[in-house]
Amino acid sequence: MSKKRSTKEALLDTAIALFQQQGFENVTIDDICNKNGVTKTAFYYYFKSKDDLIRDYFSTDDMLSSDELASILDAEDYVEQIIRCMEIRVVRIAKAGVALTKELYRIYLKDEITPLLSEPTGLSEVIMKAIERAQTAGQLTPTISSDLIHTALCCLYNGTILKWIIDAGNFDLIKETRKLCALILTQP
Numbered sequence: 098m099s100k101k102r103s104t105k106e107a108l109l110d111t112a113i114a115l116f117q118q119q120g121f122e123n124v125t126i127d128d129i130c131n132k133n134g135v136t137k138t139a140f141y142y143y144f145k146s147k148d149d150l151i152r153d154y155f156s157t158d159d160m161l162s163s164d165e166l167a168s169i170l171d172a173e174d175y176v177e178q179i180i181r182c183m184e185i186r187v188v189r190i191a192k193a194g195v196a197l198t199k200e201l202y203r204i205y206l207k208d209e210i211t212p213l214l215s216e217p218t219g220l221s222e223v224i225m226k227a228i229e230r231a232q233t234a235g236q237l238t239p240t241i242s243s244d245l246i247h248t249a250l251c252c253l254y255n256g257t258i259l260k261w262i263i264d265a266g267n268f269d270l271i272k273e274t275r276k277l278c279a280l281i282l283t284q285p
Contacts, residue, residue: 104139108144109154112124112150113197116150116151116197117194117196120196121197154197155189169181169182175228175234175236175237176231179228179278182220182224182227184275185220188271191271194266195261212251225243229243250278253281257270257274258274
């Protein structure tokens, strides 16, 4: 691993730990830099702001290993593939907790970004392909576009995540999103 990559990861890991311990608003960039023994200039080389740390932490780019993807794609039930792919982000959110997830959604609102929908990633492409395969296999209605199904799932997940935030995490986010997603996808 390059020094550049390890410094960026160290800053991110430290920031997330501090945010979880002290709260996002109570942690300064100086705190993060001091804990890592780097200058503010080094911090700003990797991140523009504390918000960038949150965006980077929740990025779907590194949420799925090739082994996990292979395991998901081995399932012959394409609906299960879709659900498991959609769960990947929810698992990260549940692990991060309500406070960090609130910050993420605050950033989305500030930047006028629709979560999940505005993030064309490899994971989104895998989900779209799984939707198309499910339609071809007769597991999903072929008359509804795969884009519309994907959009509906993203809205369902966002709504459930927001409900979880508002309810202060008082229900199992992963189980709830899985249940609702299965309910939507398994209707004739």
